[in-house]
Amino acid sequence: MALKVYNSYTRQKEVFESITPGHVGMYVCGPTVSGESHLGHARPYITFDVLFRYLRYKGYKVRYVRNITDAGHFEEEGRAAEDKVGKKALLEKLEPMELVQKYTNLFHWAFSQFNCLEPSIEPTATGHIVEQIDMIKKIIAEGYAYEVKGSVYFDVKKYATQYDYGKLSGRIIDDLLSATRELDGQQEKRDPADFALWKSAAPEHIMRWSSPWGVGFPGWHIECSAMATKYLGAEFDIHGGGMDLQFPHHESEIAQSTICNHISPVRYWMHNNMITINGKKMGKSYNNVIKLTEMFTGDHPLLTQAFSPMTIRFFILQSHYRSPLDFSSEALVASEKAFKRLWEAYSILKEFKPDETGENVTDVLLEGKVLNWLEEFDDFMDDDLSTPKVIANMFELAPIINSLKDGLIPITSLTTSTIKLMQEKFEVFMEDIFGLENENKTGNETLKGVMKLLLDIRKDAKNKKDFATSDKIRNQLLDIGVLLKDEKDGGMNWTI
Numbered sequence: 001m002a003l004k005v006y007n008s009y010t011r012q013k014e015v016f017e018s019i020t021p022g023h024v025g026m027y028v029c030g031p032t033v034s035g036e037s038h039l040g041h042a043r044p045y046i047t048f049d050v051l052f053r054y055l056r057y058k059g060y061k062v063r064y065v066r067n068i069t070d071a072g073h074f075e076e077e078g079r080a081a082e083d084k085v086g087k088k089a090l091l092e093k094l095e096p097m098e099l100v101q102k103y104t105n106l107f108h109w110a111f112s113q114f115n116c117l118e119p120s121i122e123p124t125a126t127g128h129i130v131e132q133i134d135m136i137k138k139i140i141a142e143g144y145a146y147e148v149k150g151s152v153y154f155d156v157k158k159y160a161t162q163y164d165y166g167k168l169s170g171r172i173i174d175d176l177l178s179a180t181r182e183l184d185g186q187q188e189k190r191d192p193a194d195f196a197l198w199k200s201a202a203p204e205h206i207m208r209w210s211s212p213w214g215v216g217f218p219g220w221h222i223e224c225s226a227m228a229t230k231y232l233g234a235e236f237d238i239h240g241g242g243m244d245l246q247f248p249h250h251e252s253e254i255a256q257s258t259i260c261n262h263i264s265p266v267r268y269w270m271h272n273n274m275i276t277i278n279g280k281k282m283g284k285s286y287n288n289v290i291k292l293t294e295m296f297t298g299d300h301p302l303l304t305q306a307f308s309p310m311t312i313r314f315f316i317l318q319s320h321y322r323s324p325l326d327f328s329s330e331a332l333v334a335s336e337k338a339f340k341r342l343w344e345a346y347s348i349l350k351e352f353k354p355d356e357t358g359e360n361v362t363d364v365l366l367e368g369k370v371l372n373w374l375e376e377f378d379d380f381m382d383d384d385l386s387t388p389k390v391i392a393n394m395f396e397l398a399p400i401i402n403s404l405k406d407g408l409i410p411i412t413s414l415t416t417s418t419i420k421l422m423q424e425k426f427e428v429f430m431e432d433i434f435g436l437e438n439e440n441k442t443g444n445e446t447l448k449g450v451m452k453l454l455l456d457i458r459k460d461a462k463n464k465k466d467f468a469t470s471d472k473i474r475n476q477l478l479d480i481g482v483l484l485k486d487e488k489d490g491g492m493n494w495t496i
Contacts, residue, residue: 001379001383002016003054003058003382004016004384005238006270006322006384007267007268008246008271009269019236019237019267022059022060023061024055024061024237025231025232026048026055026237026239027066027067027224027227027232027238028044028045028048028119028241029069029224029240029245029249030067030069033069033100033103033107034099034100034103036106036292037111037291038291038292039282039290039295040242040275040282042114042275042316043242043321043325044241046313046316046435047240047316048064048270048272050433051238053433053434054385062120063231064120065120065121065123065231065232066122067124068122068124068125070100070104070124070125071124071125071126071207071223090206096206096207097126100126114312114313114435115313115435115436116435121231123230123231126207128223132198132222132226133211133218136197136218137212138260139260140152143155144158144255146190149200150214150215150216151188151199151200151216152198152213153188153195154196156191156195156255157190157191157193159255159259163255165251165255166247168250169247169250169251171251195221195248196219197221197222198211198216198218198219199218199219200215200216201215201217205217221256222256224249225260225265229257229260234265236267237268238266238267239266240270240271242271242273243271244274245271272321273321273322273323273325274325276325276326277302277326277328278302278327296308303329307332308439310339310436310439311336311439312332313435313436314339315332317388317391317434318391319388320385320387340439342391342394342395343430345394346426346430347438348401348402349401349422350423352404352411354416354419355416362412363409366400366414367413367418373393376390376393377393381433390429394426394430397422401422451482454477457469458473458474
């Protein structure tokens with residue numbers, strides 16, 4: 001079955017065919033590092049981490065570009081253009097780039113806890129001011145942008161006369177233009193729907209650069225067009241992000257890049273749905289924004305306990321990425337228990353020795369069910385990344401695994417090849433594609449480190465013929481349930 005993805009632009013599932021066979025270019029809008037990452041950030045970056053992993057599993061060489069927005073990310077929907085980075089830097093009494101580094105580090109730390117793979121390239125907006133200015137120059141030269149008092153705006157109405165502006169977000173241009181309200185400080189635009197490519201900087205604006213139009217700073221939308229073009233080309237395969245970015249951000253990206261590069265930039269637009277909290281949109285006005293550090297510590301009034309990164313990751317994967325996902329502490333508790341049950345079954349499965357089963361299956365019906373459930377892993381993922389269906393099949397297999405362990409189902413009921421396939425599929429999907437990890441991994445790694453130290457000390461003692469110390473280590477480990485076994489080659493193994 002070929003991979004199909006839901007294309008937000010065409011509003012239908014389409015067979016995925018990359019522009020260059022065997023290679024995929026993927027761009028995902030990254031964080032604005034003016035503050036700490038919250039629960040809402042977890043869904044897109046975990047979603048597209050799974051897509052990244054699955055494309056590699058399918059054999060593609062993927063260039064995954066995810067930007068860092070560190071150049072203000074101003075909004076045009078307030079009384080004036082607001083520089084988020086500069087404003088927060090003043091509040092925290094930090095230099096803007098000091099603030100950016102602080103929250104970039106926190107972002108990287110949080111998503112390493114989620115076991116998200118690093119992108120292939122992680123460009124920053126401030127590192128690509130030249131590319132943004134060059135792109136703005138080209139758009140002006142094409143006649144689709146104009147300069148007013150040191151600011152440059154994209155002419156949306158002119159663009160809409162020739163191109164399908166609003167198709168991605170489902171907005172009708174006439175309604176959009178008539179519904180756009182006049183905002184203070186926006187009178188210099190020819191039309192309220194026009195968006196800024198470059199803004200003139202007021203004297204108090206901290207982050208500012210020289211340009212052909214005067215000292216200023218780039219608009220929010222132009223950064224992604226410039227960086228995607230530089231690292232993925234004029235046309236690339238996949239652009240991802242949250243549904244909240246469809247308008248105006250992604251709609252503006254399409255317009256800018258199409259005029260500048262004379263081609264629509266993206267083949268497949270993919271958007272994850274939002275996370276709500278107890279049925280409400282997450283926002284400061286609702287006082288329900290939960291930072292990731294608060295999730296990990298449980299230090300928030302909406303949380304009944306701390307939740308591990310793997311529990312949160314599993315919770316997100318239990319819903320399809322395009323479905324709404326309502327968060328509650330109770331839902332996380334249920335996911336925590338479910339993940340524990342599934343990982344325990346996976347751990348049991350890894351201990352099976354399939355060579356003991358043979359190829360003479362004694363339960364043809366069970367064998368057929370197991371093979372069908374395993375085969376569906378790939379089918380479900382090929383159907384627009386249906387992670388919850390794969391997880392549902394894993395839960396169908398979990399009681400069979402437990403029954404095989406307890407002897408309620410004879411191990412000979414399944415063939416050697418089926419047991420091996422089940423082990424391989426669980427390992428690939430649980431770890432390589434879903435990116436899940438043993439929650440006790442840190443403890444296990446610590447235990448391994450301590451045991452290595454003790455075995456090294458015991459080996460040194462034996463080499464020095466200090467058998468009293470050697471025996472003491474072995475006997476005291478045995479007292480706490482750790483069995484040491486000396487190998488013929490001088491090595492040592494241990495089991496609990």
